[in-house]
Amino acid sequence: MQKISPFLWFDNQAEEAVRFYTSVFRNSKIGKMTRYGEAGPGPAGSVMVAEFELEGLHFTALNGGPMFKFTEAISMSVDCKDQAEVDYFWSRLSEGGQPSQCGWLKDKFGLSWQVIPEALPRLLGDADAARAGRVMQAMLQMTKINVAKLEAAYAG
CATH class of the missing domain: 3.10.180.10 (2,3-Dihydroxybiphenyl 1,2-Dioxygenase, domain 1)
Structure with missing residues (x-):
């Protein structure tokens, strides 16, 4: 397990970003995707958190809303x-x-x-x-x- 890893905050594009980044880097893979349920706060079925790996480096992407850029x-x-x-x-x-x-x-x-x-x-x-x-x-x-x-x- 990697001790420190990048955690990327997106408004609502986490899944699109993960799919894009893993298409760019040849040595990559998509891991677990946790989706929002009916309780929200994101739309039900949309990605809340996505794990992915690029060139051996583990990342996490979050659909956290528009507060941070x-x-x-x-x-x-x-x-x-x-x-x-x-x-x-x-x-x-x-x-x-x-x-x-x-x-x-x-x-x-x-x-x-x-x-x-x-x-x-x-x-x-x-x-x-x-x-x-x-x-x-x-x-x-x-x-x-x-x-x-x-x-x-x-x-x-």
Whole structure:
């Protein structure tokens, strides 16, 4: 059992979100879905709580109502091995959502994601401050991260 896990509050889209996220991540599964009964407070038969797993990480989704919204203060980070993975996750997670800067986006439910290639932290962490600085400047100009442009900036 996972000691700490993300608990995501939705207005009334928990089931839709769970089905979407599990369609995006290949190593995923939907767990138990608890539905509201006649006593409410949600509509009878609608999902109250849904458990799901993405890449081995357990999540819980709640249809809790409109009181709380996601903010960029919390995001999910997707580590990608190469540009093809960046392109795949960026395309899927941004469907109906909103791209931002430096590899960040909001999905159609308002949850923030960072789609980050393994090259980015490696290049930004280079001991040569000039190279790392060029990579930072290149990244600051991007929405979706482009590995070839990062590597070009690194090379000078």
